[in-house]
Amino acid sequence: xxxxxxxxxxxxxxxxxRDGLQNEAAAVPVADKVAFxxxxxxxxxxxxxxxxxxxxxxxxxxADADAVYRGVSRRPGTSYPALVPxxxxxxxxxxxxxxxxxxxxxxSETFSRRNINQSIDESLDRYGDVAxxxxxxxxxxxxxxxxxxxxxxxxxxxxxxxxxxxxxxLALGAYEVAVSDTIGVAHPGQVWDVLDxxxxxxxxxxxxxxxxxxRGTALANVLAGLQAGMASFDASAGGLGxxxxxxxxxxxxxxEDLVYMLDGLGIETGVSIERVAAASRALAPLVGHxxxxxxxxxxxxxxxxxxx
Amino acid sequence: xxxxxxxxxxxxxxxxxRDGLQNEAAAVPVADKVAFxxxxxxxxxxxxxxxxxxxxxxxxxxADADAVYRGVSRRPGTSYPALVPxxxxxxxxxxxxxxxxxxxxxxSETFSRRNINQSIDESLDRYGDVAxxxxxxxxxxxxxxxxxxxxxxxxxxxxxxxxxxxxxxLALGAYEVAVSDTIGVAHPGQVWDVLDxxxxxxxxxxxxxxxxxxRGTALANVLAGLQAGMASFDASAGGLGxxxxxxxxxxxxxxEDLVYMLDGLGIETGVSIERVAAASRALAPLVGHxxxxxxxxxxxxxxxxxxx
Numbered sequence: 366x367x368x369x370x371x372x373x374x375x376x377x378x379x380x381x382x383r384d385g386l387q388n389e390a391a392a393v394p395v396a397d398k399v400a401f402x403x404x405x406x407x408x409x410x411x412x413x414x415x416x417x418x419x420x421x422x423x424x425x426x427x428a429d430a431d432a433v434y435r436g437v438s439r440r441p442g443t444s445y446p447a448l449v450p451x452x453x454x455x456x457x458x459x460x461x462x463x464x465x466x467x468x469x470x471x472x473s474e475t476f477s478r479r480n481i482n483q484s485i486d487e488s489l490d491r492y493g494d495v496a497x498x499x500x501x502x503x504x505x506x507x508x509x510x511x512x513x514x515x516x517x518x519x520x521x522x523x524x525x526x527x528x529x530x531x532x533x534x535l536a537l538g539a540y541e542v543a544v545s546d547t548i549g550v551a552h553p554g555q556v557w558d559v560l561d562x563x564x565x566x567x568x569x570x571x572x573x574x575x576x577x578x579x580r581g582t583a584l585a586n587v588l589a590g591l592q593a594g595m596a597s598f599d600a601s602a603g604g605l606g607x608x609x610x611x612x613x614x615x616x617x618x619x620x621e622d623l624v625y626m627l628d629g630l631g632i633e634t635g636v637s638i639e640r641v642a643a644a645s646r647a648l649a650p651l652v653g654h655x656x657x658x659x660x661x662x663x664x665x666x667x668x669x670x671x672x673x
Numbered sequence: 674x675x676x677x678x679x680x681x682x683x684x685x686x687x688x689x690x691r692d693g694l695q696n697e698a699a700a701v702p703v704a705d706k707v708a709f710x711x712x713x714x715x716x717x718x719x720x721x722x723x724x725x726x727x728x729x730x731x732x733x734x735x736a737d738a739d740a741v742y743r744g745v746s747r748r749p750g751t752s753y754p755a756l757v758p759x760x761x762x763x764x765x766x767x768x769x770x771x772x773x774x775x776x777x778x779x780x781s782e783t784f785s786r787r788n789i790n791q792s793i794d795e796s797l798d799r800y801g802d803v804a805x806x807x808x809x810x811x812x813x814x815x816x817x818x819x820x821x822x823x824x825x826x827x828x829x830x831x832x833x834x835x836x837x838x839x840x841x842x843l844a845l846g847a848y849e850v851a852v853s854d855t856i857g858v859a860h861p862g863q864v865w866d867v868l869d870x871x872x873x874x875x876x877x878x879x880x881x882x883x884x885x886x887x888r889g890t891a892l893a894n895v896l897a898g899l900q901a902g903m904a905s906f907d908a909s910a911g912g913l914g915x916x917x918x919x920x921x922x923x924x925x926x927x928x929e930d931l932v933y934m935l936d937g938l939g940i941e942t943g944v945s946i947e948r949v950a951a952a953s954r955a956l957a958p959l960v961g962h963x964x965x966x967x968x969x970x971x972x973x974x975x976x977x978x979x980x981x
Contacts, residue, residue, distance in 0.1 A: 366865055366868065366869060366872070366900060366901040366902070367865065367869055368862055368865045368866065368869075369677075369865075369900075549971070551937075552933070552934050552937025552938055553896050553934070553937075553938065554676055554937060554938040554939065555937065557674055557675065557676045557677075558676065560674065561674060561675055561676075564674070578889065578967065579967065579970075579971050580930065580933050580934075580967050580968050580971055581886065581889075581891070581892055581927070581930040581933070581934075581966075581967030581968065582892055582930075582933070582934050582937075583889070584889055584890055584892065584893040585892040585893040585895070585896045585934060587893070588861050588893045588896055588897065589896065592674060592677075593674040594674070616967075616970075616971075619889070622888065622889040622890075625860070625888050625889070625890070626860050626861070626888075626889075626890050626893060629859075629860025629861075629862060629863065629890075630860055630861065630862040631862065658889075659886065659887065659888050659889030659924075660888050660889065662887075662924075663857070663887050663888055663924075
């Protein structure tokens with residue numbers, strides 16, 4: 366068959382320094398986190414999620430959030446979101462002059478209660494406060510909708526609920542909702558089904574897709590999303606991270622792997638795969654394990670140079 | 674978007690006992706290889722490549738080919754191909770009453786010379802002899818066309834050459850050609866381009882696709898193939914194997930990972946993912962390393978039970 370129509374350009378939102386490092390056991394020094402963020406931005410990533418302004422009692426890896434955020438030399442034109450769970454977090458983000466914040470809701474009631482100790486409705490009320498104050502401060506808000514393709518506790522998540530919550534998050538003021546496969550169970554048919562319902566109500570440019578490669582389907586799901594017209598995807602440099610509260614949430618889609626496929630498809634990203642790979646490799650000794658990215662595995666075996 | 678039309682049923686050709694074990698350093702006892710083949714057939718795989726009748730000087734892992742092939746209790750309706758490089762190999766296969774043999778040609782001249790020490794034309798002459806004698810003996814012939822999506826030495830491989838060699842292999846008498854991404858470089862756009870050219874000349878039911886997950890793109894490539902109407906795919910239980918002569922050839926697509934996606938898509942395979950996974954796990958201690966299959970990784974982390 367001839368190639369189906371795909372977007373000419375894709376925006377990649379880099380989540381490694383936050384979603385990735387939040388889930389690593391090792392303590393990474395502030396200076397190294399700052400260097401990681403700066404290297405990823407220099408690699409051409411248009412948005413690099415820097416950190417999370419959360420309670421260090423729950424997420425000790427992000428206790429240095431203020432120092433990391435202040436430490437980053439920002440490039441003009443690059444966004445540097447920070448995750449905020451509530452207005453207190455937003456105030457901390459405003460204190461370091463963050464240009465964008467991210468909020469994090471769930472499509473599964475059980476997951477919401479276990480992950481953020483609130484019902485979905487309670488969390489949306491709270492995020493409404495965050496979004497209103499962010500709007501006054503001129504700070505953009507991005508939203509994650511987690512467990513949109515499956516929940517470790519409730520398993521199936523109704524598509525109607527995903528659509529409803531996406532619309533509510535946009536109505537709160539989010540410029541984009543990252544519809545997220547938190548536990549990496551999605552398959553391309555499900556991606557088409559969810560997007561078929563979502564795109565009947567919401568334009569594609571208000572949506573992103575956030576896949577985990579837990580079962581190896583992440584790039585197939587990206588391909589399904591591209592065919593549906595999606596042009597914004599989350600990825601984590603080196604494949605770092607997951608979610609500490611979700612069984613099976615390991616395996617963020619690696620930025621290198623995503624860029625490899627998009628480069629092959631001739632889709633412009635503005636991102637240098639070599640520079641992303643170098644940024645990940647510089648961080649790898651500090652997390653204490655080999656990077657799960659398939660592209661990095663191929664680099665380690667010396668394979669990639671053969672295709673240079 | 675609505676789901677595109679996909680085949681209702683897919684045939685999976687299991688290559689783990691041959692392509693997988695051929696590339697493992699560990700010596701696996703005959704009885705364990707036999708049990709592996711039998712378990713995979715019992716899991717519902719319609720074709721299980723058992724072994725290779727090759728010179729043990731070059732491939733010591735297959736020195737037990739006769740004993741393994743004779744040891745397998747065959748199920749009615751299942752195919753048990755064996756790789757044969759030449760007429761001598763075919764005679765050995767006939768000696769154990771093999772029902773099918775596989776031949777192995779390359780789409781890259783350099784790869785052909787380095788892998789099988791012959792030019793492409795020389796190898797096709799030789800395979801013509803194999804196919805003629807196989808036809809007389811009533812044995813089916815399947816063909817691999819390796820490096821069809823890229824070569825570790827020549828890099829790009831012209832699509833016209835892939836089409837020409839596929840037609841020549843079919844003309845020799847192969848019932849199916851497995852168009853193979855030996856080094857795992859393919860991306861879905863390339864799959865569409867290659868199939869666009871191939872399917873203009875050859876019906877889909879004479880073609881299979883053989884992907885490696887070296888860079889994480891295997892399932893995306895399968896999805897692209899399905900959309901083009903392809904319904905025969907190779908996979909290796911547990912993700913075992915690769916090719917010892919190809920830099921970067923590690924990373925056969927795991928049967929479990931393929932079945933996970935096809936199950937999700939509602940495409941019938943007749944294969945039990947649990948039984949394939951159990952067969953791979955039974956073999957894992959004998960190869961001395963964790964299985965690379967993503968589904969197996971998720972099982973090891975205890976993730977999969979949550980989606981049961």
